[in-house]
Amino acid sequence: MSDTIPLIDLRMLAGETRTATVQAIREAAEQVGFFAVSHTGVHAVVVEGAFAAARHFFDLPAAYKEQWRYRDTALNHGWVSTGQESLDPTRPADRKESFTMRNVVHTSARDELWPDVPLRDAAFRLYREAQRLAERVLVALAEGLGLRSDEFLAAHTGENQTLRLLHYPFDARPLAAGELGAGAHTDYGSITLLWQDDAGGLEVLARDGQWLAVPPRPEAVIVNIGDLMQRWTNDRLRSTLHRVQPRTDGRDRYSIAFFCDPDDAAEIAVVPTCVAPGEAPRYAPITAGEHIRAKLKATY
């Protein structure tokens, strides 16, 4: 593996370069589980709008943000303060705060869930564009594995698609042993899209056991495979461990993740093209909802 994750230009999905590009996406998903995509169709102004809204919200006093505190994993919406979430439950809680918004199309009409209209509007805009991008990636992965184009897509109507604003504050207090910005974890669902600012700190565990930095690349979106997609593909696509270093250089870091997960009722059964002839699937079918809720409960 190279010293950074592969970069794929999505303009190449059009025309006669499509087949080769779909295979490049599949290969990156198999070998690294992380890749970056450029020319994604997501507008820079929409991404900037979401980052601006995030900075504005996270700057507010904690006592005020309290009103939108994350309350339950079923709704999966709201503010989680620093030290509340442990992506790696064996370590101290993460040095980060977040604002999670599940199924924004559905929840944006509920005024009580939103600190302000600009945040809601910025989230809605990015959510819609992220959905389109995630759908293109799901289709490419299906095609790359020799499946019907909508094999994965059909299970993703938006019910479990979640946008999350993240803030890793600089904090001069000494770090506890093993304290991180985000503890080492794999994502739970199908695929994750990630936008990061230029601060850096994201690392992925390479196959050789070394942590590899994922440097910020303006205009690129990071894509990674989650646990359910790994299971769906009989371990062919890799759900790779990743973590975020805490801020120690005097500046904060902001990032935005879009988790694209299957609908609660979707049955995740190993796809036939990922089982070698004469072998049995490694996993029994599972309902996506069961899996996602169990994972969320473990981290809060």
Ligand SMILES: O=C(O)CCC(=O)C(=O)O
């Ligand atoms: O902030 C980042 O760069 C990564 C966040 C992440 O991995 C997550 O929230 O699942």
Ligand SMILES: [Fe+2]
């Ligand atoms: Fe993650």
